[in-house]
Amino acid sequence: MKGVHMKTFEFDENDIVVDTTCISDTPDDILYFDIETTGLSANRSDLYLIGMGFYDDDHFKTLFLFNDDGCSEPEILARFANHISRYRYLVSYNGDTFDIPYIRTKMQQFDIDCSFDNIRSVDIYKTSRRYKKLFNMNSVKQIDVEDLVGFQRKIFISGGTLINAYKEYLKTGSSDLLDDLMTHNHDDVRGLISITEFLNLPRICNELETLDVSRTDDFIEYTCSTPKLPCRITYSSPVMRINANDRQLRILIPVTQKTMKFYFKDYKNYYYLPVEDMAIHKSMAAYVDSTHKEKATKETAYTQITDVFIPAPSHEKNNIFYDTGINGGRFLRLSDELTSIGQVTTQYIQNMISVVFH
Known part of the structure; x- marks a missing residue:
């Protein structure tokens, strides 16, 4: 042997x-x-x-x-x-x-x-x-x-x-x-x-920190620090563009100004006014002639607001506006908090990129 x-x-x-x-x-x-x-x-x-x-x-x-x-x-x-x-x-x-x-x-x-x-x-x-x-x-x-x-x-x-x-x-x-x-x-x-x-890569969402925010008429660019990345990462979709390398991530978010719809979740408590193309609460609808109102449905229980908006994270459920209808694009109103460094901005970025890095 x-x-x-x-x-x-x-x-x-x-x-x-x-x-x-x-x-x-x-x-x-x-x-x-x-x-x-x-x-x-x-x-x-x-x-x-x-x-x-x-x-x-x-x-x-x-x-x-x-x-x-x-x-x-x-x-x-x-x-x-x-x-x-x-x-x-x-x-x-x-x-x-x-x-x-x-x-x-x-x-x-x-x-x-x-x-x-x-x-x-x-x-x-x-x-x-x-x-x-x-x-x-x-x-x-x-x-x-x-x-x-x-x-x-x-x-x-x-x-x-x-x-x-x-x-x-x-x-x-x-x-x-x-x-x-x-x-x-x-x-x-x-x-x-x-x-x-x-x-x-799975740590990026939870550990990124916002370093800088800049805005043009068409975009907001967020610059963030991240854990060390293995290689350059690029990603593009209608709601964001990502370019990341080493320990830095840049995310470009499109900005849009238009009239969008906000839908009331408790639609059964609302009436739709066809002429005004909006819904009002039943407590106010009591003063509207019955020929000018109808019970709201999920699709008609909305009000319309003209403002500046940015895309909403896919799993965000609160304060959502829609561009075309209840199944259309989802947006958030652009606030001062979302254009400055802080926890609100960091949370928004984390939620946006979670679809990529989780």
Whole structure:
């Protein structure tokens, strides 16, 4: 029988600089990891590589545990179990679905004591998939997200090719094959670290702060600070335009001046006056001749106001005006509070962009 043998490789990643506060204020609490296997089922395949990235001496390092002889899974798993015990966060890409269940099953197979109870899983895939439409991605594979942040891989090999390369390496010990296997997983771990800031996207709404407000006849522009963004973000719709990068977000809101309708929710308490094209409360309608009034419906229980308006957030329910009818565009009257820095403005911006970032 072959002797159990595991190779380890360690690298300094001095060129990787990302904001990890979206995971923890203590970078030393975070471990990134990725595995390579010969199949999807832990019961019918082998684990041949575990790659890890972690913060050490104020910069990232990567460590790789390689099953060099096809027999050292227990050694790799034991080393991994010992290593993760010092961390509070385990970061992966689709790890909740594949990597972690696979590792758990392998730990049970080889009777290796390892508890995941004290470490929190952070699966970046669960966040990135929510923004597929925003970034116009055909898929949300890790490599697609890496492209957005500008991470450049040294090599790309498909999963099937990797499996065959590993099996051939076990037969030949080819240094070229070993280099391909290691480079691929090295790219996986470095790429995983590089897309960390995608985890900031759900935080934007709650943590933005308004820095500046400027207005023209046609638009209001709000400038806000945000958590560190992974890449430039642009978004355009009839009700807003967003341009965000680094730690700053600008949102352009159209301004319109026209006559709009305000609908009374308790329409059964109103009468509609066809000549005046407006509804009045029944207490006032008592003084109007019955030939000049009719009971209001949901569609006719409104009054009309000419003013300056801006689009209303989609879930806003109070003080809403409509441009064409009860199913038309929804607007808010433009107030002084919405054109100056303050909580009202910040809340408005948060509500507007929630459709994009939640």
